[in-house]
Amino acid sequence: MLNTRITELLGIQYPIVQGGMVWNSGAKLAAAVSETGGLGLIGAGSMDPATLRYHIQQARRLTRRPFGVNLPLLYRHADENLKVIIEERVPIVFTSAGNPKRTTPLLKDAGTTVFHVTATPQLAQKCEQAGVDGVVAEGFEAGGHNGRDELTTLVLVPAVISAVSIPVLAAGGIATGAQMAAALALGADGVQVGTRFAATQEASGHESFKQALVQAKVVDSFLTIKKGVPVRLLDNRFRRMVMEAEASGAPRTDIMEMLGSGRERLGMFEGDLDNGELEAGQVVGLIDDIPPVRDVMHAFVAGFRQAVARLNGQLESAEKSGKK
Numbered sequence: 001m002l003n004t005r006i007t008e009l010l011g012i013q014y015p016i017v018q019g020g021m022v023w024n025s026g027a028k029l030a031a032a033v034s035e036t037g038g039l040g041l042i043g044a045g046s047m048d049p050a051t052l053r054y055h056i057q058q059a060r061r062l063t064r065r066p067f068g069v070n071l072p073l074l075y076r077h078a079d080e081n082l083k084v085i086i087e088e089r090v091p092i093v094f095t096s097a098g099n100p101k102r103t104t105p106l107l108k109d110a111g112t113t114v115f116h117v118t119a120t121p122q123l124a125q126k127c128e129q130a131g132v133d134g135v136v137a138e139g140f141e142a143g144g145h146n147g148r149d150e151l152t153t154l155v156l157v158p159a160v161i162s163a164v165s166i167p168v169l170a171a172g173g174i175a176t177g178a179q180m181a182a183a184l185a186l187g188a189d190g191v192q193v194g195t196r197f198a199a200t201q202e203a204s205g206h207e208s209f210k211q212a213l214v215q216a217k218v219v220d221s222f223l224t225i226k227k228g229v230p231v232r233l234l235d236n237r238f239r240r241m242v243m244e245a246e247a248s249g250a251p252r253t254d255i256m257e258m259l260g261s262g263r264e265r266l267g268m269f270e271g272d273l274d275n276g277e278l279e280a281g282q283v284v285g286l287i288d289d290i291p292p293v294r295d296v297m298h299a300f301v302a303g304f305r306q307a308v309a310r311l312n313g314q315l316e317s318a319e320k321s322g323k324k
């Protein structure tokens with residue numbers, strides 16, 4: 001029912017990728033998503049090389065199905081982590097937050113399937129030229145680091161599809177089967193989902209962070225640090241501090257330092273909801289539970305089916321009434 005270029009290419013049952021998420025997506029989450037028919041990604045952005053190696057080996061123990069690693073290229077251990085990924089022969093890698101030109105040939109030479117995350121059609125073309133196998137078109141609604149151009153998923157996805165010939169995953173604002181159907185209706189080959197999977201039992205974030213995701217409304221996440229490294233966050237004392245510094249004209253280096261001091265870990269992994277960085281997408285307001293991954297995957301597939309059936313039903317009744 002849901003065969004696309006992505007299911008073929010990645011060897012998965014459903015075209016659903018769990019996006020890499022710093023401090024939230026270790027082996028347990030990635031393996032659970034892969035076990036239930038999607039593609040789980042270990043988030044290397046918050047891991048040193050030894051930790052990443054442990055999670056890759058652990059994921060192999062937990063599932064025989066394909067899984068991958070997300071490697072944000074601007075993070076501290078990116079080069080060493082790239083080495084670990086190649087040594088461990090990880091079959092699928094999603095790079096992000098940086099330029100894929102240097103890393104893609106290295107990964108392709110090692111036999112890896114490579115995707116890169118993009119927020120503009122221009123970067124998508126550069127990714128294709130760099131030799132990636134597919135791109136993730138991530139809209140402005142998405143949790144975590146984000147593009148500067150504020151393109152929404154509904155506009156970005158068809159623009160990226162027109163710009164490249166390789167498979168495209170839609171990301172940003174997708175937490176239900178109906179939203180997934182909308183993305184596939186736009187022509188996407190599949191979806192990448194973040195925030196919904198952060199609020200699951202298998203995610204490694206702190207329980208307080210998961211509860212904050214459940215409490216938040218659709219209006220509670222904000223694209224912050226637009227001049228520096230745009231990132232979509234829940235509002236809290238830390239976010240207000242960064243905004244005040246930005247408004248008072250603090251140099252970019254000062255703002256980067258505020259972010260760099262372990263704030264992601266503090267907020268999402270240690271559960272300090274006031275002083276830490278809390279990354280979440282706009283869909284956070286549609287999430288009101290912390291289920292096991294299995295239930296999320298079932299809900300995606302059932303919701304997708306319902307959405308398609310509803311649209312078909314509407315079309316049929318319109319055609320019937322046209323014949324009267």
Ligand SMILES: Cc1cc2nc3c(=O)[nH]c(=O)nc-3n(C[C@H](O)[C@H](O)[C@H](O)COP(=O)(O)O)c2cc1C
Pocket residue numbers: 018019020021022024043044045046070072095096097117138141142143144145171172173174175192193194195196198268279280281282283
């Ligand atoms: C808590 C959190 C952490 C994230 N960390 C990363 C990351 O380390 N690397 C990355 O490429 N994207 C990261 N993202 C983005 C996700 O991989 C995904 O593309 C995005 O969440 C999709 O939008 P959604 O939140 O609306 O589902 C993160 C998102 C969240 C919510």
